Amino acid sequence: MNVWLEKQRHLIDFTLASLARRKTKNLGLLLAYTVLVFVLASLMLFTQALRSEASFVLAGSPEVILQRMVAGRHDLIPPGYIEKIGRIRGVQKQEGRLWGYYYDPVVNANYTFMARPADEVATGSIMVGATLARARGLAAGNVISFRSYSGKLFAFKVAAVLSPDSELLSADLVLLSEADFRAFFEYPAGHYTDIALSVANPQEVRKVAEKLSASLPDSRPILREEVLRTYQSVFDWREGIMLTVLAGAILAFAILSWEKASGLSAEEKREIGILKAIGWETSDVIRMKMWEGLLISLTAFLLGFIAAYVHVFYFGAAVFEPVLKGWAVLYPRFALVPTVDGLQIATLFFFTVFPYTAAVLVPIWRAAITDPDSVMRA
Amino acid sequence: MRRPSTFAFLLLALLGLLLVLIFAHSWQLTVTDQSRLQANRTLVTQLGLTDLALFSESRYTRHPSQADLHSALQDHPGAFDHFPTGSLLSPPAHLTATHERLAGKTTSPD
Secondary structure (H helix, E strand, C coil), X not given: CHHHHHHHHHHHHHHHXXXXXXXXXXXXXXXXXXXXXXXXXXXXXXXXXXXHHHHHHHHHCCCEEEEEEECCEEECECCXXXXXXXXXXXXXXXXXXXXXXXXXXXXXXXXXXXXXXXXXXXXXXXXXXXXXXHHHCCCCCCEEEEECCCCCEEEEEEEEECCHHHHHHHCCEEEEEHHHHHHHHCCCCCCECEEEEEECCXXXXXXXXXXXXXHCXXXXXXXXXXXXXXXXXXXXXXXXXXXXXXXXXXXXXXXHHHHHXXXXXXXXXXXXXXXXXXXXXXXXXXXXXXXXXXXXXHHHHHHHHHHHHHHHHHCCCCCCHHHHHCCCCCCCCCCCCCCCCHHHHHHHHHHHHHHHHHHHHHHHHHHHHCCHHHHXXX | CCCHHHHXXXXXXXXXXXXXXXXXXHHCCCHHHHXXXXXXXXXXXXXXXXXXXXXXXXXXXXXXXCCCCCHHHCCCCCCCCCCHHHHCCCCCXXXXXXXXXXXXXXXXCC
């Protein structure tokens, strides 16, 4: 065993010395390889962290949201609608929700206004999300006025700014009392935006949704599991879009590494010829080249992955930020909880380390089995 | 003289150790992370939130789970999507879902 190990060490020593002779070329390859792994791993870590954060926090959202549709569009819930639901077995609690959008021309941003009970937000006061507060320079105690859609000016006192830790959820939120909400949007009395239902038994949620659709044909129930599924697919889609954008770079790298690994330079061929001439066996040459491929790809994988982890969880994925921000004026600042999916990393490892190591072997085997004399002369 | 393989092994061992630490770090959530996640879930339950506030430029990107099926074409049927974010959001599941394979399953002939 020791003899075998010592032999491998000598082979690695020889490989490293051989790599050092073509330092610039090999360092360039290592850098390109590391950058590719870094970008792919960053993308995987970022989307995985967002996906798991979304599924954890949104697991607290209402079991069923009931919307009313008119001509295929979301419409207000009229009076008497909520009472009809009360008779459906399994529904524990139903609550009319009031929320809507407001465009603020001062910062060219959209806010989400949401009514809360009077014991949470007093009339004349609002609570705002931290991103919005930053955009408008607000702090608790300030007064801000908004011009409503009817043209009237409403002044509100900022009672509190929501925790910056919740920016991912509350970036553009404005919480105000029900009376203020109805006055500001001139909402007709007794009408609601939609209805949140809580169902005691999770097994019954689908049945309740079926009953709602049957008894209120103009309604559209949205289940919590659909909300969670939406976010899974949103991030899958986004990851796919980024991978499509990166496909060019991935292909370019594949060509580069194939060219490097499969096309032997005259110098490398001569080296193999000399090694064979001085008594190296074919298997030794192949083993030496396998170590070369493994050392380069393993180092690039580890360096790239560690850099990606630091980039995503300590520098807020700065490389992807411009893509993710889109046109949103109010983009939340958020730190993601570190999440690493072992299977994803194994996939990344398999698709980056193995192909390169394998690509190195074929041409070496071809060169190593030919006659040393003809290899050296070629 | 120190052999080059010693240096290579040390480097790989160091990087491997960092990888193990990363796994350990991500599995063991810190108290701050746990309390932040829990506080956010409580906020979602309390306010009845349904969506992340990632894109606030239009209603179907601010609340993708609540948007009606036509909201991306809000101006007229077949209208182009206004916002670039629309390309970052997935299309509704029914557009990409494959149809059920019914070959050999139907009772009446086609």
